[in-house]
Amino acid sequence: MSIFSNLTAEQFETIGQELDAIRNREMADLGEEDANYIRTLIKRQRRLEVAGRGLLMAGFLPPAWLAGVACLSASKILDNMEIGHNVMHGQYDWMGDPAINSKVFDWDNTCTNTAWKQTHNFEHHTFTNVLDKDHDIGYGILRMSEDQEWEPRFLFNPILAGILATFFQHFVAVQSLKLEDYLIYKTKTKEELKAEFKPTWKKMRKQLFKDYLLFPALAGPFAPFVFAGNVAANLARNLWSSQVIFNGHFPEEVEQFPESVIENETRGQWYVRQLLGSANFEGGRLMHVMSGNLSFQIEHHLFPDMPAHRYARIAPEVRAICEKHGLPYNTGSFMKQSLSVWKRIFKLSLPNKSKDDSGKGPLNGLRAKVVSLAREPQSENRKAA
């Protein structure tokens, strides 16, 4: 398969110990520095939000509108990524401050805290890049792995990816519903779906009401400017965060794993799977903060509950461990990783070029697939969830 199968049990053990040592050292050092960091950042985000919402009230003036959108976009991005995502990972639970606690914290996003912790903290982080286990592989909409069975709808892979990115917060919000089970695979009933959607809808409604009705209404005759500004800020956050997340797991060299790897997986093997299933991107301090330090996706996947501002510091050590054991450390510029992701999205819209296909080009493979799909009922193409 990959380097994964070349490592010996001892090597896995050593890698596990070396990474544990980094973790133990950093976690023992938690203190005022981390608390000050997150508190300062939260202050900045709240100021940006107040400024952004204020400026948009004067949104009939083009410079104010633009500045308002910039502030509000930055605020939403910080709120969701460096603050929300990381706080909900429990990175700051040790502070004992209920306002910065994973149990209580909620973000400026339509996804609920509970649903997020289920799909992201538990499913995605435990089963990173394991097919049929990690729903982040394509979010049930896209084909992101060659081992994912091709279906005709994946012809629209790039368009679907665009839609996913545009409405990212809503897709994340309904991710726990596994909508495809209802829409495509018919393994979930409408009643089940309705019941599961209830808490999400409650949160969605509040978010939509706030951004698209109440704040515009406060601006009176200038409501359309506020409305448009809020659409723009939500869109900016959606596009940015989805790209950051895709860059973390879907550049072409990043590995995906069959379900069999998680049977009797050791701590060392889990670490290595996280290493091979994640990718970083490079940039300045601002880039790291605005991406919630998910530019250090590798470090984040190794230590999801370590305050994220520490990733930059430990990254050279993690990289050195990779080099020592001959493991790849996937990194590159934001551009390079993004292009690589989109290449994968386009490539996987067509069926794999498999060896037993008589035809040569991907289109022949496609034809064969369509024929085979037409023969068997769709629901059998996927195990019931």
Next chain:
Amino acid sequence: MNAMTQTSSRFQQGLTRLLQSRVADILSYPHGVDRYLEVFNPLWSVNEVRAKVEAVRYLTNDSVTLTLRPNHNWEGFVPGQFVQLSVTIDGKRQTRCYSPANSLHRADGCIELTAKVHANGFVSRHLREQLSVGDVVLLSQADGEFALPEERPEQVLLISGGSGITPVMSMLRTLCDEGFSGPITFLHYANSAADMIYASELDEIARTHDNVTLVRCFNDEGEQDELSGLFSREHLYIAAPEFAQATTFLCGPPPMMAAVEKVWEEDGLAERLHKEQFTLAAPQIESDSAEGEVRFVQSEKMAINNGATLLEQAESAGLTPESGCRMGICHACTCRKTAGDVRDIRTGEITSGEEDIQICVSVPVGTVTLDI
């Protein structure tokens, strides 16, 4: 001038009502109004009691006395009650309980807290060594059953030991400010004269109030005052021979409290004794006899029961459960026990089965499963 203050207070009321409104709640969703207000001023809040440190004084070598000005969310207290004070140390919020020692009728609206600083008292040392004027601390509303009754008793006996002086000091100051004319006896136990908090103020009160009798008792040999040694029935006969007629308020270290309670119980006076256990008797860690294991289900961790409280065992297993007073008062640490027996270290009572428990005062008896 009067009109101006009236306008400004009406303005403040209006603003508060606006900030507490449903609209403000939705506009600030999901974080809440307080999370925005605190960005601009750490004292601003529509829900939380926060207080500014107005003065830090050191009345003895091992104590610290804070004067705190709470924001307008403070609802006041009854002398004898306690508040939970939270400070951040090394990035981590720490909460302890203290009883305001000031008079209810203090004119400037401030409250006064005095903490005894123990050598390994993590929070009290921080208060003495780090806290300075201008800092902002978090407070809870006042709470506790130990309180001066609204209808003042005819005779009052106040018995305190060490830092247990603070709630009864508040009672004494309040009664004096009210011109209370009934007899008050103040019986206080301290290690030495130098250790006694509020010594000079008590002297002054006793000097200027004919109805107040001050009886001090020092533990150190060689230092003779009115009395010496530990509490005994004899002390009581000397200090307050009419104790049976008085309403008594007691606060001090556990052994002293136990000795006093015994006398009242023997005389059938338990109803007239109001008490506040200020420091928790250290749990007797019986690591030899401790059996079984502690299972933390949600965090998928397990520890061998070492006889310490469940909170301590959870923390040494690397968990960070919510906690506050660590003495069974604030209920911040309450969590679900799904199986097993625990002993309440305050009462010795053993309970079993599925229930909510305060893990800071619960010691496992055999294997215990917690849903944290």
